[in-house]
Amino acid sequence: MTKRELRSLYLEKRKELSKEEVITASERIFRRFLSNFFVEKNQKIHLFLSIEKFNEVNTLPFIKYLQEKEVRIFVPKMLQGDIISVEILEDTILAKNSWGIMEPISDEDSGVVDFDYIITPLLYCDPAGGRVGYGKGFYDRFFAGINAECKKVGVGFFKPELFVDDLTEEDVSLDYLVTPDEVLSFKIGC
Structure with missing residues (x-):
């Protein structure tokens, strides 16, 4: 299927999830991440702030744990x-942008490119790590500028089943996918 078809299909599937299903599945994703990835003091982790109205994976448990x-x-x-990547601290002020996404009010790019992990939003991920997002290419361009x-x-709610037929050179694949039920690796040799 094409990215457009998969985007439409999985937007609808995610829309059908109840708030309780999103909370429960998000908690399972968080626990699965912790049991499969090494996290320690002073690591650098980039993660998105969830858009609740779009039923995205809730990243608040990640943030609280990482702060601790x-x-x-x-x-x-x-x-x-x-x-851009902005470092947040406990006192960082956030505000909604024009798309309704919470983000820091600061416009200061951290300049960090050597993150340990980038926890990435998605609508769908195929069995080879091909990511389908909202279709603007923001994360593909962001990935192109970071350390390999x-x-x-x-992180997503759905198991990969269908392949994305129209990936291009600009589409950057994921290394891992964490769902409520499993962690998949797309890295060769892992």
Whole structure:
């Protein structure tokens, strides 16, 4: 199926999830992430702030846990059509942007490119790590500017079943996918 077809299909599937299903599945994804990935003080982890109205995976448990572990946390901010990475602290002020996404009010890009993990939103991920997002290419451009050693970890509610037929050179695949039921690796040799 094409990205467009998969985007439409999985937007609808996600829309059908109840708030309780989103909360429960998000908690399972969080626990599965912790049991499969090593997290320690001073690591640098980039993760998205969930859009509740779109039934995205709730990342609040990740943020609370990472703050307790004294991990450096970075979140995306849209600036001039691209993602910059802003470090957040407990006192960081957030505000909704024009798309209704919470983000830091600061426009200061951290300049960090050597994250340990980038926990990535998605609508769908195929069996080879091909990611389908909202279709604007923000994360593909962001991934192109980071250290190749960074682990790109997608979090999503659905098991990969169908392949994306129209991936291009600009589409950056994920290294891992965490769902409520499993963790899949797309890295060769893992």
